[in-house]
Amino acid sequence: xxxxxxxxxxxxxxxxxxxxxxxxxxxxxxxxxxxxxxxxxxxxxxxxxxxxxxxxxxxxxxxxxxxxxxxxxxxxxxxxxxxxxxxxxxxxxxxxxxxxxxxxxxxxxxxxxxxxxxxxxxxxxxxxxxxxxxxxxxxxxxxxxxxxxxxxxxxxxxxxxxxxxxxxxxxxxxxxxxxxxxxxxxxxxxxxxxxxxxxxxxxxxxxxxxxxxxxxxxxxxxxxxxxxxxxxxxxxxxxxxxxxxxxxxxxxxxxxxxxxxxxxxxxxxxxxxxxxxxxxxxxxxxxxxxxxxxxxxxxxxxxxxxxxxxxxxxxxxxxxxxxxxxxxxxxxxxxxxxxxxxxxxxxxxxxxxxxxxxxxxxxxxxxxxxxxxxxxxxxxxxxxxxxxxxxxxxxxxxxxxxxxxxxxxxxxxxxxxxxxxxxxxxxxxxxxxxxxxxxxxxxxxxxxxxxxxxxxxxxxxxxxxxxxxxxxxxxxxxxxxxxxxxxxxxxxxxxxxxxxxxxxxxxxxxxxxxxxxxxxxxxxxxxxxxxxxxxxxxxxxxxxxxx
Ligand SMILES: Cc1cc2nc3c(=O)[nH]c(=O)nc-3n(C[C@H](O)[C@H](O)[C@H](O)COP(=O)(O)OP(=O)(O)OC[C@H]3O[C@@H](n4cnc5c(N)ncnc54)[C@H](O)[C@@H]3O)c2cc1C
Numbered sequence: 001x002x003x004x005x006x007x008x009x010x011x012x013x014x015x016x017x018x019x020x021x022x023x024x025x026x027x028x029x030x031x032x033x034x035x036x037x038x039x040x041x042x043x044x045x046x047x048x049x050x051x052x053x054x055x056x057x058x059x060x061x062x063x064x065x066x067x068x069x070x071x072x073x074x075x076x077x078x079x080x081x082x083x084x085x086x087x088x089x090x091x092x093x094x095x096x097x098x099x100x101x102x103x104x105x106x107x108x109x110x111x112x113x114x115x116x117x118x119x120x121x122x123x124x125x126x127x128x129x130x131x132x133x134x135x136x137x138x139x140x141x142x143x144x145x146x147x148x149x150x151x152x153x154x155x156x157x158x159x160x161x162x163x164x165x166x167x168x169x170x171x172x173x174x175x176x177x178x179x180x181x182x183x184x185x186x187x188x189x190x191x192x193x194x195x196x197x198x199x200x201x202x203x204x205x206x207x208x209x210x211x212x213x214x215x216x217x218x219x220x221x222x223x224x225x226x227x228x229x230x231x232x233x234x235x236x237x238x239x240x241x242x243x244x245x246x247x248x249x250x251x252x253x254x255x256x257x258x259x260x261x262x263x264x265x266x267x268x269x270x271x272x273x274x275x276x277x278x279x280x281x282x283x284x285x286x287x288x289x290x291x292x293x294x295x296x297x298x299x300x301x302x303x304x305x306x307x308x309x310x311x312x313x314x315x316x317x318x319x320x321x322x323x324x325x326x327x328x329x330x331x332x333x334x335x336x337x338x339x340x341x342x343x344x345x346x347x348x349x350x351x352x353x354x355x356x357x358x359x360x361x362x363x364x365x366x367x368x369x370x371x372x373x374x375x376x377x378x379x380x381x382x383x384x385x386x387x388x389x390x391x392x393x394x395x396x397x398x399x400x401x402x403x404x405x406x407x408x409x410x411x412x413x414x415x416x417x418x419x420x421x422x423x424x425x426x427x428x429x430x431x432x433x434x435x436x437x438x439x440x441x442x443x444x445x446x447x448x449x450x451x452x453x454x455x456x457x458x459x460x461x462x463x464x465x466x467x468x469x470x471x472x473x474x475x476x477x478x479x480x481x482x483x484x485x486x487x488x489x490x491x492x493x494x495x496x497x498x499x500x501x502x503x504x505x506x507x508x509x510x511x512x513x514x515x516x517x518x519x520x521x522x523x524x525x526x527x528x529x530x531x532x533x534x535x536x537x538x539x540x541x542x543x544x545x546x547x
């Protein structure tokens with residue numbers, strides 16, 4: 001029904017459209033040189049031809065059987081395609097890819113065109129012992145699409161890029177049914193033409209697939225207003241090696257434990273989501289994003305809690321801590337509350353360095369005015385200084401740019417990584433301190449003290465997410481060890497501090513060692529039992545989620 005939009009091109013070594021360049025401005029480079037240190041000259045990634053990939057281990061017989069299922073054009077064994085599917089977009093992925101040394105590559109990339117082909121491919125793979133890594137947009141930052149073969153003879157990337165159609169729109173019920181390879185961008189375009197929206201905008205929005213979002217239980221930046229993906233998925237079709245599971249899009253049900261919720265978040269380890277029924281809403285006619293300053297992080301957190309608990313949550317709400325606010329002001333280009341000017345203004349109003357919150361409201365004119373009025377009244381009562389729309393609009397217009405800047409930072413020899421968690425309001429300040437300290441100490445112990453920043457976002461009545469970003473000079477030749485030490489320290493601090501190991505990035509391979517801390521031994525055993533029932537040969541995404 002919708003126009004078919006093929007998979008968009010993505011830089012194999014980094015983020016985004018190869019045609020879109022984004023350089024760090026000179027004042028940003030100066031700031032980084034003075035704070036974390038940068039390389040003398042930028043280091044570009046190696047040429048594609050120099051990326052090392054072992055010869056394909058797929059037997060000619062299996063390749064021929066795959067071609068018989070999906071057609072010759074649906075089986076790709078060429079170097080470029082294997083490299084493009086060799087890793088996701090986490091920091092270690094980018095370090096390895098830029099150096100031309102991915103951990104491995106899928107032996108082939110297979111692109112099914114419909115449900116019957118998905119089923120036939122996974123049944124074949126189960127018979128011949130070939131691992132299958134479902135691949136949506138390939139934007140995983142937790143090693144979720146790493147081409148691990150486990151005990152199997154070979155590994156395929158099952159790229160859902162040819163399954164990108166809208167199958168049905170039920171305007172009366174406000175549901176849309178799509179093939180799971182459909183890109184979020186393509187669905188929003190389709191819906192916008194009909195006055196509707198899904199409202200799911202992760203920072204990786206330009207490239208994610210809806211199946212990937214569902215498989216990782218992702219949260220869009222406006223999830224406070226529109227809901228996380230699991231609140232948007234109403235029904236799905238799931239192809240497991242053991243058989244299909246078809247769950248209709250009913251609004252609610254008491255038919256036993258919620259199976260839909262077990263499959264959403266299964267990260268490709270149980271089977272393939274190939275169709276999704278999603279809830280949609282009217283597209284907003286207005287969007288208002290604005291900035292509010294708080295004297296310090298604790299005051300800002302109290303204000304966000306008040307918003308969440310007094311029924312006045314904006315659709316987007318994020319509060320930067322002092323370090324992140326300082327960094328944003330230092331790097332602010334035109335359009336924001338500019339660095340020096342902003343600082344002078346805030347100091348004059350008694351806000352010191354302050355903490356900047358962005359509050360965003362989406363909807364119809366009168367309704368926005370009412371919600372916004374109520375929220376700003378609460379924010380002011382809680383000590384907030386409303387600074388107008390320019391910081392909010394600056395954030396909104398640049399919110400998908402950060403991943404491009406990450407590539408630039410890597411070129412300049414700067415490690416930049418993010419990690420996230422969530423906890424109850426009563427624990428937000430303590431967890432913020434504990435994780436921030438763990439990251440800073442691990443960086444310092446490695447001899448590369450850096451910048452550690454955080455913001456609170458994704459508000460719930462009972463708590464919120466904490467999202468950390470850290471930067472440090474890379475330890476040349478030991479980049480992965482440097483990253484691993486920090487990741488381990490932060491993850492330990494999260495589980496000890498009462499946070500979840502992941503609020504929205506998923507478990508993948510990187511968080512798998514901490515899953516038992518969160519679910520307990522019996523909880524993990526229950527998931528393993530489900531896996532052995534749905535995927536008895538263990539071919540689905542080995543090494544992820546359950547380790
Ligand atoms: C710069 C950047 C910013 C990001 N920002 C956010 C954010 O704001 N919010 C957020 O939630 N996440 C974010 N992420 C993480 C990532 O984008 C999400 O996890 C996203 O949901 C992955 O979607 P994808 O289509 O790219 O899936 P992929 O990366 O292709 O796959 C992710 C996992 O899902 C499995 N999978 C994919 N498709 C299917 C399917 N059809 N059936 C079964 N399993 C499948 C894969 O095997 C893998 O385990 C960000 C990532 C980057 C690089």
